[in-house]
Amino acid sequence: MAEFWSGFLLPLIIIVLEILAIVVPLLVAVAFMTYAERKIMGAMQLRQGPAIVGPFGLMQPFADGLKLFAKEQILPEGANRVVFYVAPMITFFLALIAWAVIPFNYGVVLSNINVGVLYLFAISSLGVYGIVMAGWASNSRYAFLGALRSAAQMVSYEVSMGLIIISVLLCVGSLNLTDIVHAQEKVWFCIPLLPMFVMFFISALAETNRSPFDLPEGESELVAGFMVEYSSAPFALFFLGEYANMILMSAMTSILFLGGWLSPLPFAPFTWVPGIVWFALKIAFCLFTFVWVRATMPRYRYDQLMRLGWKVFLPFSLFWVVLTAGVLVTFGWLPK
Amino acid sequence: MILQGIAFYVFAALLVASGVMVISARNPVHSVLYLILAFFQAAGLCVLMGAEFIAMILIIVYVGAVAVLFLFVVMMLDINFRELRQGALETLPLGALIGLILLAELVAVLGGWIVAPGVASIAGAPTPALDQVTNTHALGQLMYTQYVYLFQASGIVLLIAMIGAIVLTLRQRAGVRKQNVGVQIARHRDDVVVIRKVTTGEGV
Numbered sequence: 455m456a457e458f459w460s461g462f463l464l465p466l467i468i469i470v471l472e473i474l475a476i477v478v479p480l481l482v483a484v485a486f487m488t489y490a491e492r493k494i495m496g497a498m499q500l501r502q503g504p505a506i507v508g509p510f511g512l513m514q515p516f517a518d519g520l521k522l523f524a525k526e527q528i529l530p531e532g533a534n535r536v537v538f539y540v541a542p543m544i545t546f547f548l549a550l551i552a553w554a555v556i557p558f559n560y561g562v563v564l565s566n567i568n569v570g571v572l573y574l575f576a577i578s579s580l581g582v583y584g585i586v587m588a589g590w591a592s593n594s595r596y597a598f599l600g601a602l603r604s605a606a607q608m609v610s611y612e613v614s615m616g617l618i619i620i621s622v623l624l625c626v627g628s629l630n631l632t633d634i635v636h637a638q639e640k641v642w643f644c645i646p647l648l649p650m651f652v653m654f655f656i657s658a659l660a661e662t663n664r665s666p667f668d669l670p671e672g673e674s675e676l677v678a679g680f681m682v683e684y685s686s687a688p689f690a691l692f693f694l695g696e697y698a699n700m701i702l703m704s705a706m707t708s709i710l711f712l713g714g715w716l717s718p719l720p721f722a723p724f725t726w727v728p729g730i731v732w733f734a735l736k737i738a739f740c741l742f743t744f745v746w747v748r749a750t751m752p753r754y755r756y757d758q759l760m761r762l763g764w765k766v767f768l769p770f771s772l773f774w775v776v777l778t779a780g781v782l783v784t785f786g787w788l789p790k
Numbered sequence: 791m792i793l794q795g796i797a798f799y800v801f802a803a804l805l806v807a808s809g810v811m812v813i814s815a816r817n818p819v820h821s822v823l824y825l826i827l828a829f830f831q832a833a834g835l836c837v838l839m840g841a842e843f844i845a846m847i848l849i850i851v852y853v854g855a856v857a858v859l860f861l862f863v864v865m866m867l868d869i870n871f872r873e874l875r876q877g878a879l880e881t882l883p884l885g886a887l888i889g890l891i892l893l894a895e896l897v898a899v900l901g902g903w904i905v906a907p908g909v910a911s912i913a914g915a916p917t918p919a920l921d922q923v924t925n926t927h928a929l930g931q932l933m934y935t936q937y938v939y940l941f942q943a944s945g946i947v948l949l950i951a952m953i954g955a956i957v958l959t960l961r962q963r964a965g966v967r968k969q970n971v972g973v974q975i976a977r978h979r980d981d982v983v984v985i986r987k988v989t990t991g992e993g994v
Contacts, residue, residue, distance in 0.1 A: 572846035579854030605862045
């Protein structure tokens, strides 16, 4: 019995507590992300944003959440019931499980696996399933069009994203996320690989279906795209999943290009700040840029979006992979 | 160890079950979704074997790209399932016959199959043990160093297949107006807009 306790039950409890320690702050961050987005966009458009519920409107996301869960759940006629309800769950689930490999500080990671980057890439490429299944199961034209757009968009941006990740991996020599951060101790990869950094960020926008690539939602043409038929809790799951994905992509950008938990300058006042704070600040910076882009850019036309993915990003990222490899080999900088 | 055993049997059972559901589900979209589930179980089995790189590549390539396009096509098909099943019943005898022939051939081939002696040592030699080098390094060493010519050859085969697919599907239509971003950006106001003073009643 003692063996059962120490060998099986205790590790299980510890793992569950660790998961909660990641998921609960993440969901709180998602709630305040929606608040921050409305406040920042308000400021950029000379409005106030939410200001009524709580001090400075800080309780607004919780009021919204409460309102969503109190609404009626509607199942459209002719909808495929199981797939309809599984789709938002998949979106939410995928947005959470990716955090298992994110290193928050040196050694502060739930699962330090050797193929961390591939795991993240795999999870982010699965995000399309929630959308496609939702669009198909809703039995609605608008939703279906949104799903088809999303599928085509994800596939085209994933290819260039993979090549961008390869150019980072060439400089690191490992697929482990902790190793990737350590390789940036001398210089963050956003400096030598600046074009890749910009392209990765744009691909992340496309991958999370954010403006200006929010064609799967496209309020003005497809009403709300794949989630037009959703209400109440399933809608809330989509919403949470989308914002958790944004935070995840920002974390990925920080780890791959902005040096993860490393401080910007490696000496005194900067190194006193704990790494997790730097990591959070970098994520917040990327998220701010997400919102900034949304408030600034008009939506792409669909063929322009495909052109950008296949005809601009793909050739250029391929060229940059060859260039990176060439430079590393020529100067003998290949990591051992 | 017992946990690994349980995990193996769960993954294996789910893999077989979802494989069966792929061919027995009535709705083709459900079939594709079960296929994706099967891919996941296979990836889980790969992780249990310590082949983490293969597992991740399986998910990225098959689930993340191939199955998305597959789902994309299947969703757009407008199939009448009742008609489909009637047709299936008519062609069932022929299908069963072909299946039986293939099975017989397989049995004939596998019955005479002899594994070369000492193959385990040859197959095991190229990569060092898992605790010395990671999956990714071992695979890279094999593919890009030891078997680089075979790798290049398979790449050329794929390239030719890709060119073939493009040549077969490319058609050039006359009279199509395509957006040329460079031309649009290079346009200057002076080239396209003329401002004139027009006297009333005289026209331009």
